[in-house]
Amino acid sequence: MSERLTMVTGRTRKQAIGMHKGKDSPEYREATGLVEMNPEDMARLNIEDGGQVLIRTAEGEVELTAHAGSLPAGLVFVPMGTLVNRLIGTETMGTGMPSFKGQTVDIAPVGEREGSS
Amino acid sequence: MSTVVEHVTCTFCGCLCDDLTVEAEGTEIRKVRLACSSGQGIFMDYDPRPRQPLVDGREVEWEEAVAEAAAILSASDSPLIYGLSSSASEAQRKAVALADRIGAVIDSTSSVCHGPTGLAMQAVGEPTCTLGEVRDRADLLVFWGCNPDASHLRHFPRFSLTAKGALTPNGRADRTVYVVDVRPTGSSKKADHFLQVDIGTDFEVLTTLRLLVKGLEPSVDIVGGVPVTELKELVERMKSCRYGVAFMGMGLTMASARQLNVAELFTLVAELNEFAKFSVIPMRGHGNVTGADQVLSWTTGYPFAVSFARGYPQFSPGEFSAVDMLARRAADAAVIIASDPGAHFPAAAAAHLERIPTIVLDHGPSVVASHAHVLFPTAAYGVDAAGTAYRMDNVPIPLKSVISTGRVTDEEILDRIIEAVA
Numbered sequence: 208m209s210e211r212l213t214m215v216t217g218r219t220r221k222q223a224i225g226m227h228k229g230k231d232s233p234e235y236r237e238a239t240g241l242v243e244m245n246p247e248d249m250a251r252l253n254i255e256d257g258g259q260v261l262i263r264t265a266e267g268e269v270e271l272t273a274h275a276g277s278l279p280a281g282l283v284f285v286p287m288g289t290l291v292n293r294l295i296g297t298e299t300m301g302t303g304m305p306s307f308k309g310q311t312v313d314i315a316p317v318g319e320r321e322g323s324s
Numbered sequence: 325m326s327t328v329v330e331h332v333t334c335t336f337c338g339c340l341c342d343d344l345t346v347e348a349e350g351t352e353i354r355k356v357r358l359a360c361s362s363g364q365g366i367f368m369d370y371d372p373r374p375r376q377p378l379v380d381g382r383e384v385e386w387e388e389a390v391a392e393a394a395a396i397l398s399a400s401d402s403p404l405i406y407g408l409s410s411s412a413s414e415a416q417r418k419a420v421a422l423a424d425r426i427g428a429v430i431d432s433t434s435s436v437c438h439g440p441t442g443l444a445m446q447a448v449g450e451p452t453c454t455l456g457e458v459r460d461r462a463d464l465l466v467f468w469g470c471n472p473d474a475s476h477l478r479h480f481p482r483f484s485l486t487a488k489g490a491l492t493p494n495g496r497a498d499r500t501v502y503v504v505d506v507r508p509t510g511s512s513k514k515a516d517h518f519l520q521v522d523i524g525t526d527f528e529v530l531t532t533l534r535l536l537v538k539g540l541e542p543s544v545d546i547v548g549g550v551p552v553t554e555l556k557e558l559v560e561r562m563k564s565c566r567y568g569v570a571f572m573g574m575g576l577t578m579a580s581a582r583q584l585n586v587a588e589l590f591t592l593v594a595e596l597n598e599f600a601k602f603s604v605i606p607m608r609g610h611g612n613v614t615g616a617d618q619v620l621s622w623t624t625g626y627p628f629a630v631s632f633a634r635g636y637p638q639f640s641p642g643e644f645s646a647v648d649m650l651a652r653r654a655a656d657a658a659v660i661i662a663s664d665p666g667a668h669f670p671a672a673a674a675a676h677l678e679r680i681p682t683i684v685l686d687h688g689p690s691v692v693a694s695h696a697h698v699l700f701p702t703a704a705y706g707v708d709a710a711g712t713a714y715r716m717d718n719v720p721i722p723l724k725s726v727i728s729t730g731r732v733t734d735e736e737i738l739d740r741i742i743e744a745v746a
């Protein structure tokens with residue numbers, strides 16, 4: 208089952224430390240390869256804490272590790288970085304700023320890609 | 325030889341903490357005192373070895389690299405100069421001079437952080453103050469759409485939440501703190517009050533606050549997920565405080581409505597001055613992104629997204645901003661200075677940087693540097709080069725060189741490219 212949720216991206220402490228180590232470092236990959244979700248959203252979507260999820264937009268798709276976080280229902284948080292930028296469109300609405308916060312995304316546990324709703 | 329340098333500035337974020345002590349042995353930095361975990365890497369992960377420039381991955385002499393860069397720019401009809409926020413203002417001036425010389429579009433990382441804040445400032449003004457005033461005077465702090473606990477780790481102890489100042493001798497105990505955000509964060513846990521707004525509704529909540537400040541009554545009980553009673557309580561505190569300060573971040577600039585959110589907050593802050601002293605400070609991210617706005621504004625009249633294609637500066641965000649230029653494939657060559665759009669732009673915009681010749685100036689590895697046509701390995705301002713950077717409150721702060729490596733600065737390389745394209 209996949210569902211449409213809203214994504215915000217942003218800085219985390221670990222993302223900043225990983226950036227100094229290099230964007231090909233394990234620290235950076237780990238820090239930017241995750242998505243924080245509302246626990247009830249995770250339960251409904253059959254996503255386990257620490258499990259892999261596939262996130263899709265019209266721009267692309269990425270696999271990230273899901274973690275339960277203190278997010279309101281319907282909202283997911285992904286640390287800024289190379290991975291999440293595959294999901295972000297280039298429309299800036301005349302400002303220069305893409306929608307790094309508020310992009311709608313389709314989320315499903317990995318393995319349920321085929322036949323997802 | 326071991327050296328100890330005091331009063332060193334950290335260039336990682338817009339706090340520009342200038343109270344660090346750095347110990348070095350020759351060119352090896354051994355220890356950094358007082359830098360937070362985000363700032364430590366600026367010094368401790370710095371590779372000080374001198375490097376040769378690369379042209380298409382091949383080591384070359386500096387003259388050859390400069391000549392190659394000049395040839396790329398001379399052949400270009402629509403060059404883009406981008407980055408600037410982790411460079412010094414001395415180099416930022418040179419970047420504008422290069423843009424002027426070659427008829428380029430010049431844009432900074434502002435366009436993907438506080439560009440909308442600049443648009444709001446142009447529209448309604450920005451009633452602001454310095455961080456020193458915040459530390460010394462502020463008894464009400466409102467953090468809106470920002471999370472200093474993750475992004476500016478020493479902001480709370482040095483300037484805001486717990487800082488002790490002339491009229492705030494008890495630090496935290498002398499302040500009331502609000503956080504407004506779409507999700508609980510490390511910052512909201514440290515606040516007295518947390519207002520969780522629904523994503524995309526900041527404008528409505530801010531408009532409601534303006535309405536309440538004017539003494540009007542909204543016709544609804546909840547706005548953006550927040551009970552109006554809680555907004556009324558915030559307004560009462562705002563009107564009766566001694567010195568209020570709002571800090572705002574990407575939660576306003578990156579969400580829908582962008583600059584309209586920010587303009588609404590700036591207007592609210594201006595209107596509050598009928599009742600109390602109130603200011604606003606944008607939480608600027610990169611160490612010298614504020615300097616990029618300053619330098620572009622004082623040289624061209626505009627803070628970002630400026631084109632010299634017609635021989636004079638023109639301002640058009642959405643057209644001359646880097647993401648838009650690249651997404652439209654409107655740039656046919658690029659100079660990237662001390663930033664990594666390869667990692668931080670939407671993938672479709674970053675991909676165009678792999679189609680066109682790029683000249684990259686950077687002091688460390690990056691995604692964009694990994695496929696540069698011409699790569700200039702530079703010194704890092706604040707580590708092995710001195711210069712000037714602007715703190716988030718527009719106060720210029722000197723950057724020291726704490727080790728001597730002989731590496732060349734952005735300013736020197738830009739100077740040589742300007743000479744070569746003349």
Ligand code: SF4
Pocket residue numbers: 334335336337338339340341358359360361362363476477478479
């Ligand atoms: S708060 Fe910012 S400027 Fe201060 S030490 Fe940390 S990263 Fe550096």
